[in-house]
Amino acid sequence: MNEKVNYFELQRLAKFNREFIDIFETIERYLKRFVVFQSEDEPVIITNWIVHTWLIHLFNYTPYLHIYSATKQCGKTLLLSIIKQLSFNGFQLINFSESIFRLIDKDPLTLCIDEVDRWDNESKQQIWGIINAGFLRAGGEVYRSVGKGSDQAPMTFKVFCPKVISGIDQQSLPDTVQDRSIPIELVRKLKEEPAERFRHRVEFPIMEEIKVLLEPLLGYSAYNYDDENSLFDSVHEDSLIATYENAIENDRALDIVEPLVIVASMGTDEWLTRTVNACVNLTKREYDNESNISLEVLRVCYEIKVERMGQKNIHSEDLVKAINEKKDSELAYLNQFGIDQSWLAKKLRTFGISPTNVRVAGTVKKGYKFNDFVLPAQRFLSENLRTQTEIAEDQISSDTSDNLTEEPQQEYFL
DSSP, X not given: OOOOOOHXXXXXXXXXXXXXXXHHHHHHHHHHHHOOBSSSHHHHHHHHHHHHHTTGGGOSBOOEEEEEOSSSSSSHHHHHHHHHHHSTTEEEESSOOTHHHHHHHHSOOXXXXXXXXXXXXXXXXXXXXXHHHTTBSTTOEEEEEESSGGGOEEEEEEOOSOEEEEOSOSTTSOHHHHTTEEEEEBOOOOTTSOOOOOOHHHHHHHHHHHXXXXXXXXXXXXXXXXXXXXXXXXXXXXXXXXXXXXXXXXXXXHHHHHHHXXXXXXXXXXXXXXXXXXXXHHHHHHHHHHHHHHHHHHHHHHHHHHHTTTOOEEEHHHHHHHHHTOTTSTTGGGGGGOOOHHHHHHHHHTTTOOOEEEEETTEEEEEEEGGGGHHHHHHHSOHHHHHHHHHHHHXXXXXXXXTOOOOOOOOOOO
């Protein structure tokens, strides 16, 4: 059995190779030449992720990258192309094929999945299966029938490999895939923002030169590779984890970014510090965004409650329609991706609000009781917002008090 990989040995390999220490800054500068990022954190994360693909044999799990934007023409395909070229054995997948199982099983590769939001549902389900199974080395397999007719037999295919997913909508990914991904949101370039035009004829030879600097890592991986014990076991015993685990409160996020922090330790102390800060910022931003979206959903629902004074219940389909019509809401940018009843139920569940069978205008369907929004609004919405809605509620109440007809409180279960 080969000697287990030692994190300190990896550091030593890098420290004695000045060119390799500089590779982090080289890749980061290259990315920033052509792509406009929201902050300094994204190119740092992507750089470490690219390097980690050359050391994939040393890890028992691999974080995914999810590149997305609110609109088209934000540089997603270009960024994906650069990542593919600089990563180990990059392979771009633009539509699903059964042969992808065999490709990954035969030779580890970096799978770059483009425009996944345009795939048909059957293809999406197939690729989600590969992605979910391929996060961990242990058990990172899928079963497929091989052969024809009565000669078919089940076979296992290894699908563990680094994966980057590109598409427009962040919410289109299943929760299980989002849980395994680091979000990289791109924005459309402004006229005054510097970004060079990418010329394939000129840039591909340059990227090949960068890959030459990364190739020594493959030799290290092959020499130390152990199919059963390939993780940096010693990393949990040293002080590296202590540098960032206290700053990242969520255990899931901590697991995702750990390989990137380990890789960053091969660079300068400054690079490691920048990586830790980027990991903290991006994971915090992800959870802050999720929280902000849920709060905005609650706010809009409470606003609709005020607008419909005298109506005790609302069907789910009508509430979804009303939300989609709120063009001044922060949720407006999600409408093009189809806010549906399932998505709404998931967001409201955060506040203990769940759909049930309700009667509206004599029809019983799945929906919500407006009173269920009151207590969560008091707990989670700002005092200023509550005051505004209460004033509006009082105004509507005074205008309509003589004309209201209460609906029966009976609840129906079908």
